[in-house]
Amino acid sequence: xxxxxxxxxxxxxxxxxxxxxxxxxxxxxxxxxxxxxxxxxxxxxxxxxxxxxxxxxxxxxxxxxxxxxxxxxxxxxxxxxxxxxxxxxxxxxxxxxxxxxxxxxxxxxxxxxxxxxxxxxxxxxxxxxxxxxxxxxxxxxxxxxxxxxxxxxxxxxxxxxxxxxxxxxxxxxxxxxxxxxxxxxxxxxxxxxxxxxxxxxxxxxxxxxxxxxxxxxxxxxxxxxxxxxxxxxxxxxxxxxxxxxxxxxxxxxxxxxxxxxxxxxxxxxxxxxxxxxxxxxxxxxxxxxxxxxxxxxxxxxxxxxxxxxxxxxx
Amino acid sequence: xxxxxxxxxxxxxxxxxxxxxxxxxxxxxxxxxxxxxxxxxxxxxxxxxxxxxxxxxxxxxxxxxxxxxxxxxxxxxxxxxxxxxxxxxxxxxxxxxxxxxxxxxxxxxxxxxxxxxxxxxxxxxxxxxxxxxxxxxxxxxxxxxxxxxxxxxxxxxxxxxxxxxxxxxxxxxxxxxxxxxxxxxxxxxxxxxxxxxxxxxxxxxxxxxxxxxxxxxxxxxxxxxxxxxxxxxxxxxxxxxxxxxxxxxxxxxxxxxxxxxxxxxxxxxxxxxxxxxxxxxxxxxxxxxxxxxxxxxxxxxxxxxxxxxxxxxxxxxxxxxxxxxxxxxxxxxxxxxxxxxxx
Numbered sequence: 001x002x003x004x005x006x007x008x009x010x011x012x013x014x015x016x017x018x019x020x021x022x023x024x025x026x027x028x029x030x031x032x033x034x035x036x037x038x039x040x041x042x043x044x045x046x047x048x049x050x051x052x053x054x055x056x057x058x059x060x061x062x063x064x065x066x067x068x069x070x071x072x073x074x075x076x077x078x079x080x081x082x083x084x085x086x087x088x089x090x091x092x093x094x095x096x097x098x099x100x101x102x103x104x105x106x107x108x109x110x111x112x113x114x115x116x117x118x119x120x121x122x123x124x125x126x127x128x129x130x131x132x133x134x135x136x137x138x139x140x141x142x143x144x145x146x147x148x149x150x151x152x153x154x155x156x157x158x159x160x161x162x163x164x165x166x167x168x169x170x171x172x173x174x175x176x177x178x179x180x181x182x183x184x185x186x187x188x189x190x191x192x193x194x195x196x197x198x199x200x201x202x203x204x205x206x207x208x209x210x211x212x213x214x215x216x217x218x219x220x221x222x223x224x225x226x227x228x229x230x231x232x233x234x235x236x237x238x239x240x241x242x243x244x245x246x247x248x249x250x251x252x253x254x255x256x257x258x259x260x261x262x263x264x265x266x267x268x269x270x271x272x273x274x275x276x277x278x279x280x281x282x283x284x285x286x287x288x289x290x291x292x293x294x295x296x297x298x299x300x301x302x303x304x305x306x307x308x309x310x311x312x313x314x
Numbered sequence: 315x316x317x318x319x320x321x322x323x324x325x326x327x328x329x330x331x332x333x334x335x336x337x338x339x340x341x342x343x344x345x346x347x348x349x350x351x352x353x354x355x356x357x358x359x360x361x362x363x364x365x366x367x368x369x370x371x372x373x374x375x376x377x378x379x380x381x382x383x384x385x386x387x388x389x390x391x392x393x394x395x396x397x398x399x400x401x402x403x404x405x406x407x408x409x410x411x412x413x414x415x416x417x418x419x420x421x422x423x424x425x426x427x428x429x430x431x432x433x434x435x436x437x438x439x440x441x442x443x444x445x446x447x448x449x450x451x452x453x454x455x456x457x458x459x460x461x462x463x464x465x466x467x468x469x470x471x472x473x474x475x476x477x478x479x480x481x482x483x484x485x486x487x488x489x490x491x492x493x494x495x496x497x498x499x500x501x502x503x504x505x506x507x508x509x510x511x512x513x514x515x516x517x518x519x520x521x522x523x524x525x526x527x528x529x530x531x532x533x534x535x536x537x538x539x540x541x542x543x544x545x546x547x548x549x550x551x552x553x554x555x556x557x558x559x560x561x562x563x564x565x566x567x568x569x570x571x572x573x574x575x576x577x578x579x580x581x582x583x584x585x586x587x588x589x590x591x592x593x594x595x596x597x598x599x600x601x602x603x604x605x606x607x608x609x610x611x612x613x614x615x616x617x618x619x620x621x622x623x624x625x626x627x628x629x630x631x632x633x634x635x636x637x638x639x640x641x642x643x644x645x646x647x648x649x650x651x652x653x654x655x656x657x
Binding site: 210 | 398432437485
């Protein structure tokens, strides 16, 4: 297990390093000279050289990268030219609502997926199976902006049960916060649940066919314990991996959902920054998104190893 | 040993499985009985329906898509009539079963000790702590060294032989009156095979437990069993005590199986049975064995032989089998046929 953890952590570090190099390189490849942009039209050769030296642009590319990385590690991602604020603050403030939405969507997804995958596997080829799998494909394939609009139309406009737009931190105002999160989380979470339900179904069917299930039945293990203990403990192991892989997809998917529900998250920040060529913000958003996905996958892999004794004890 | 006091009586057991074009009969009217403390071998090639017969007795065949009819009398109950709840009370407690692939028969994500204790807790009273102690004693008894420590291990940390010992330990933990052992040593090394078989035999003797040993290996059965039941293509073709079957096998299939044993008659020669077991979709007419039989007559292709007495507690389903004293026609014929084959 220690070996596994160390190798996985080393792998993660390598990925993060590669990502930082790519992002740094991309920022340098953007056309245009930042010194010229800062100086304006009227400047002397000397002023140009001075500013260039002050920005560190006269150093070698490797030195520039090291300085850049040091700043990032100290939490300095630069300032936004347009929003007149530190990029770290901007990105973090946008990231929190997005993360809240993604986590809430995952919860909604799992709550829907586990029972529907379970019932589909237990009553394979029955109306339950077709019904829950049909539902899974339906919610998985519906684009989230469409789902969001339909939900707003039904539950906000017609029934008035939930607010249509907006976001409040659930830890500042739990009632309002969760209330406003319901429709967006269903919008994004049903997409996730469709995928997870199908994986739970197939994984459970495979496990139920294993010898140890038959052997446990032959020892007198009752059906409920057979399914919920013996089978689920094995069937959920691959599901954990999928949850990790889907975290990235959900972060991306959150952009559309945020737009529909006017949530001030990463989606809005990034799109605005790209349109305004606010590169420092784009860079910060990409960096944080990548780090989040990579770290979540590290956690998921460690969880997977912990759940699976064949890896934990290797 | 005779089956004077049968604890299990199977009558006319039929197991049908769902095929592409309707139901296929994999087990076709099997009747057998097992006496208290008796060790019975159920023999036949792969596909004869041995495993299905054994699994159907415990209600382990999924229905639907399968269908099981007949009766399985055990302690005054017909097991086929019982619901899942009642069956669960009998499985593991009264009738235990161990399987061919011991490594795959243990749940990979639970500790060995927890699995043994779980199956004991299902049927035995007592606190978890006491059951743990008893589980350790049982694992020690079946030959797991340092059983207490090994109870904290996971199945993948056990070799096949050790895993089968755990399965046997779990099987006997509730002192069942019958142990069904489905090819318990097929997946194991030869040296381990002998140890595991000796363990089953000594436990059976110690506990007065009956054993149904399902095997394709007549050699193993001859060392272990009091009585043998030979199956072919879903039917019982011969049953007799172990002495009788080796002295005077009545069915050509039994003889052919014996010819496949190395060195049994002192000659280092391996026979083979020509052809293969018929599939479920193409069961031959008449005697199911006739296309592969060395001594088949024209009527064998037409008339299906019934299982009838051919001697003392000796039954065979062959037109050519004669009662003892009526002349050793089949044996002579089979012998000459075998001798005519290239070794």
